[in-house]
Amino acid sequence: QKEVEQNSGPLSVPEGAIASLNCTYSDRGSQSFFWYRQYSGKSPELIMSIYSNGDKEDGRFTAQLNKASQYVSLLIRDSQPSDSATYLCAVKAGGYQKVTFGTGTKLQVIP
Amino acid sequence: DAGVIQSPRHEVTEMGQEVTLRCKPISGHDYLFWYRQTMMRGLELLIYFNNNVPIDDSGMPEDRFSAKMPNASFSTLKIQPSEPRDSAVYFCASKIGLEVGAQHFGDGTRLSIL
Numbered sequence: 546q547k548e549v550e551q552n553s554g555p556l557s558v559p560e561g562a563i564a565s566l567n568c569t570y571s572d573r574g575s576q577s578f579f580w581y582r583q584y585s586g587k588s589p590e591l592i593m594s595i596y597s598n599g600d601k602e603d604g605r606f607t608a609q610l611n612k613a614s615q616y617v618s619l620l621i622r623d624s625q626p627s628d629s630a631t632y633l634c635a636v637k638a639g640g641y642q643k644v645t646f647g648t649g650t651k652l653q654v655i656p
Numbered sequence: 657d658a659g660v661i662q663s664p665r666h667e668v669t670e671m672g673q674e675v676t677l678r679c680k681p682i683s684g685h686d687y688l689f690w691y692r693q694t695m696m697r698g699l700e701l702l703i704y705f706n707n708n709v710p711i712d713d714s715g716m717p718e719d720r721f722s723a724k725m726p727n728a729s730f731s732t733l734k735i736q737p738s739e740p741r742d743s744a745v746y747f748c749a750s751k752i753g754l755e756v757g758a759q760h761f762g763d764g765t766r767l768s769i770l
Contacts (some may be wrong), residue, residue, distance in 0.1 A: 648698035
């Protein structure tokens with residue numbers, strides 16, 4: 546079992562719809578969870594961090610965490626073509642700085 | 657402010673050659689990370705430094721890989737000898753302080769070993 550699992554996609558949604566991206570992780574001791582966005586041919590950039598169960602909202606983005614189910618998700622409301630990218634889920638376990646990344650979900654927003 | 661600077665952006669070389677990738681972190685950042693990204697394995701941490709000291713190199717695939725950080729403004733990742741399976745995009749990232757996720761990535765080096 547991979548430490549951090551994501552559906553590779555592509556996930557296609559129409560412009561204006563809600564895109565829902567999901568991620569599961571295997572280490573119950575994981576403490577911190579992140580979503581990175583990576584445009585094709587570019588480097589990853591951090592868009593959301595979440596540390597406790599529940600929802601965290603930032604503009605059109607909402608991160609959701611359920612530690613009991615070992616599940617983290619990212620919702621993008623009012624999806625725009627500029628949101629088309631690969632979204633990487635990342636998880637930190639333990640007291641060090643190591644973050645484990647999933648292989649990413651490719652999102653396509655159709656105009 | 658300048659971001660993380662990596663060089664070269666692209667490298668094509670033949671199997672068996674030595675490859676050196678370079679990284680200049682953001683000034684003042686005390687952590688530096690080297691990652692490798694492939695389609696199959698995604699983004700993998702190879703090694704990271706704190707205040708120029710290697711902290712965790714458990715992701716370095718084998719002895720052919722080595723990394724150094726001689727000072728706060730420069731790091732290298734060396735592969736010797738290189739093999740076709742080393743072909744990937746190599747990213748350097750840096751950050752300041754204990755906030756784990758706030759890593760700033762460079763543009764990456766696309767490495768092709770023929």
